[in-house]
Amino acid sequence: MVKHDRVEGEQGMGGLGDFIRRHGSHILAHWEVEVRQLPYTRDLSRPRLLDHLPELLERMARVVESAQTGEHPTLEAVPEVHALERLDSGFDLDAVAEEYALLRACVLQLYGDHVASAGAEHMALAMREMLRFNRTFDEAVAAAVSRYAKARERTLVALDRISEAALGTEDLDTFLPRLLRVMLETTEAVDSVSLMLREGELLRVRASVGLEEEVTSGFTSRVGEGFCGKIAAEGRPVELRSAATDPLVRSEAIRVRGTRALYGVPLLYGGEVIGVVHMGSRTAFEFSHEDKLLFRAMVSRTTALVVQTQLAASERAARQEAEEHKQLLRLIIEQSGDAITMVDARGVVRIFNAEARRRQGIDLKEVGPSEWSEAYGLLTLDERPLPLEESFLYRALQGETVSDVRWKVRRPDGAVRTFVGTAAPLRLPDGSLAGAVLTARDETERLLREAQVDALVEAAPAGLALLDTELRYVHINEALATANGLPVEDHLGKRVSEVVPASASMLEPRLRQVLETGEAARGNEFSVAPANDPGVLHHWVADFFPVRGQDGRVLGVGGVILDITERERQEQKLRQTAEFRERFLGIVSHDLRNPLNAILLSANALLHADDLPANRLKTVRRIAASGERMGRMIAELLDFTRGRLGGGIPIHRQPMNLRHQCRHVMEELEISHPGRELRLVAEGHFHGMWDPDRLAQLLGNLGKNALDYSPPDTRVDFRLHDEGDSVRVEVHNEGSPIPCELLSGIFEPFRRAVEGDGHPTSGLGLGLFIVQRIAEAHGGTVEVRSHVGDGTTFIVRLPRYAGGSEAPGEAVSGSAPG
Incomplete structure (x- = not known):
């Protein structure tokens, strides 16, 4: 001492x-x-x-x-x-x-x-x-x-009971209520025990005995706030004497129960608060030292069990995730479109996936490096047996990664396939070598396709070229090289400005635009004399497009250039022929009108003469009728010529009532077609700004067409529909539908159908062409519908006013229905 x-x-x-x-x-x-x-x-x-x-x-x-x-x-x-x-x-x-x-x-x-x-x-x-x-x-x-x-x-008894309660289960939600019940039963004055676990800055009730409503309601408390939050923030026990009225208590369940004594202890692990446990009593205002000591001991044991369970759950989740990853990896390997082979550290083949078996025609053979070539038919590109020292898989086993290697495989059926792939070493987390993996693709079909494409490119009449980002030639076919006047090999690596300096100023800006924007430039037309035909101007059309890598980056620009000189010549000839024909028709139709007018005037004069013999009257009438028919044909030719060469059929708009005009046309048709029934159906307003003469011509052509191509005993209907800013005109006739082969070109000029008796109708076949041009001149449209059982209907839509302008006030207000 x-x-x-x-x-x-x-x-x-x-x-x-x-x-x-x-x-x-x-x-x-x-x-x-x-x-x-x-x-x-x-x-x-x-x-x-x-x-x-x-x-x-x-x-x-x-x-x-x-x-x-x-x-x-x-x-x-x-x-x-x-x-x-x-x-x-x-x-x-x-x-x-x-x-x-x-x-x-x-x-x-x-x-x-x-x-x-x-x-x-x-x-x-x-x-x-x-x-x-x-x-x-x-x-x-x-x-x-x-x-x-x-x-x-x-x-010790309480701790043993807690250990027993946790025995046999690793599920927190299963054994936590058991642990809390042991705590409650061990201390006489205690009637509620709750455990909260920490989730970041939040405490959430995970289990409770006596305050089960806290669990069902998902009661939470933030660290630093309220009774439990204070315990978690300070990391020490806190005791209250009248919890039901204490402002520190945030739990409504504790207040409703009238809890008096409340004692909370933090769950501490590794210096960190992972949760809070509190016990309450409705009968005592405070707990004895012995009860608090016992509670802290039980909380300490509970902490260890909770941490142990969480660690076990994390370990199970990690094992399950690892197993799932393993299964997923196995599934990916088996379902991969690549042929995958894996060997262990000794070089013995352990994995040979389904694609490898399909491509090479054999199953897995667990053989070592010395037997690889023979077992799997490995060959060099010149089809010799692949030596071990040259084997990419063997190099991977030495720790080297070998990319983009090529080799051949002889299948058991004798077929030889070409493969390209990558061999890489497999290493454990400590860096030691565990084996090697070979990932391969069968390139046989691709190489064949490339050879076929190359052959097509070389044989193509169009010029084809690929250029890099500096506009240097990477590839060019024979057709374009010949036009440029240089062999193919003299193009490669050279810029456009070096090969075709005369065209570079025109071509390079368009090529750079494709490189910068990544968008194709199509229909580029230009004229230049090629090197293989000097002095002769050729016409060309070119399409330029971006060439992208697998990552989407623009790696260069491609071009397709076509010599359209001959096509231009043929088109020019056709245009000249058509123009000559149409000018000829215009001149002829115009010059014929003067003598025709003289014939008609003379015929009419004879018809009104009192001394004309009866036997001559029929002849004069025939002359007059033929002259009038020729007049209509000349008028149609003039309208056709204006439609093709004169910028369209001219119209002169004025206020008019389409219903009245339609009735007038129908009366003229009834005179020229005695015995035929015509009906007009119209309801609404039909005023507008149109050309009366041209609409009379449109309605007359449609009406005559309907009468000519329908049975004599059937009716022809004219229907007018008020559609607000526009009017719809329908001309309908019964009878056989228009043949499908004629329907698509029915509005083309010089098209004539055939009557039911097999004879062609009179006229030049310009009536419907003129109908379409008159409708378009008014800003409208015309279409046709023809079906078996429904007959044929021509539908014309006419805007009431030009350019969408509003109607003049006097044209609508105060006017009667059309």
């Missing part, structure tokens, strides 16, 4: 109780020196070490003084509380007993020195007091040891 300084300088000689009271701090200072040598106390703070001891010495002083007063004071529960605190701090029973023994020794040694200095006359009293002190100290030790042992036994 450490030697203590003597207590001197005291005046008079009091008893042991008075000595303890006056020298308590000195006693505890000496005791602290001794007790700090115990291993359990070295990490204990001084306040925690001295907790309860000053009160214990004070009570001991009063008990010792009772040897003189005859009173019977007690130590009360101080030793028991002190023992529970030491149990919570990790002391075992021997350490608690040794702590008390050292305290006793310090008091007696210091007091003995004090008595020796005072003289022998006080020895009798001192001995009686020391006897009482020892007896009292023995009681304190006994009480502390008993309380410690009971609390220890109760704690």
Whole structure:
């Protein structure tokens, strides 16, 4: 034992109780020196070490003084509380007993020195007091040891029950309610226990006994807010005496239950708060030290179980994910469009996927490097057996990655296939070599296609070329090279400006535009004399398009250039022929009108002469009718010529009523077709700005067409429909539909159908062409519908006013329906 300084300088000689009271701090200072040598106390703070001891010495002083007063004071529960605190701090029973023994020794040694200095006359009293002190100290030790042992036994029983509750399951939601029920049943005053787990800055109720509504409602609390949030933020227990009314409590369930005592403890793991557990009571305002100590011990064990379960769940999830990845990898390998072969570190083939089996015509053969070539039919590009030292897979086993290698394979059926692929080493996380993998594609068909494409490109009459981003020739076919006047090989690597300097100023801006925008430029026409036909101007049309890599980047520009000189010549001839024909028709039709007018005037004069013999009257009438028919044909030719050469048929708009005009046309048709029935159906307004003469011509042509191509005993219908800003005109006749082969070109000029008796109709076949041109001149359209059983209907749509302008006020307001 450490030697203590003597207590001197005291005046008079009091008893042991008075000595303890006056020298308590000195006693505890000496005791602290001794007790700090115990291993359990070295990490204990001084306040925690001295907790309860000053009160214990004070009570001991009063008990010792009772040897003189005859009173019977007690130590009360101080030793028991002190023992529970030491149990919570990790002391075992021997350490608690040794702590008390050292305290006793310090008091007696210091007091003995004090008595020796005072003289022998006080020895009798001192001995009686020391006897009482020892007896009292023995009681304190006994009480502390008993309380410690009971609390220890109760704690061990509770911890065993918690361990049993968690046994056999690794599911938090299954065993947490069991653990909480053990906590509730272990402490008599407790009627609710809840556990919250931390999710970032949020605490969420995961299990509860007594407050199950917190679980069903998903009660949460933020760290730093409310009762549980305060515990999580500070990392220490918090106790409330009247929880139902305390503003710190945020749980409505606790308030409704009228909870009084509420004690919460953090779940600590590795210095971090992972959750909070709290117990509540509706009958007690506070929990005993023993209950709180027991609760903290159970929470500590629960923390370990929760962490263990979470780690196990994470491990299971990791294993499951790894297995899923393994299955996915196996599925990808089997379903890959590439042929995949894997070998282990010794070079033995272990994986040979479905594509490899299909392409090479054999199944997996677990052979080593010396047998690869023979087992799998590996050949060099010149079809020799592939030597091991040249094998890309063998090089990968040496740790080298080999890309874009090519080889051939002879299948069992004798066919030879060409493959291209990559061989790479397989390494473990520690960097050691685990094997190698070969990923290959069958290039046989692609190479054949490329050869075919090359042959087509070379044989193509059009010029084809590929250029890089600097406009240097990468590929050019023979046709374009010949036009440029240089061999193919003299183009490669040279710029456009070097090969065709005369055309570079025109071509290069368009090519660079394609490179910059990534968009094709089509229909580029230009004229230049080629090198293989000097002095003769040729016409060309070119399409330029971007050439992209697999990542979408523009790597160059391609061009297709076609010599259209001959086509231009033929088109020019056709245009000249058509123009000549149409000008000829215009001139002829115009020049014929003068003699024709003379014939008609003479015929009409004869018809009105009184002295014309009856036998000549029929001849004159025939001359007049033929002249009028020729007049109509000449008028149609003039309209046709205007439609093709004069910019369209001219019209002169004026206000008119389409219904009245239609009725007038129908009356003329009835005179020229006696016995035929014509009907007009019109409802609405039919005023507009149109050319009356041209619309009479349109309606007359459609009406005559309907009468000519329908049975004599059927009716022809004219229907007018008011459609607001436009009018729809329909002319319908019964009979056989227009043949499909004629329907598509029915509005073309010089097209004539055939009557039912097989004879062609009279006229030039310009009537419907003129109808279409008149409709278009008015900004309208015309279409035809012809079906078996429905007859034929021509439909004309005419805007009421030109250019979408509004109707003049007088043309609409106050006018009667058309």
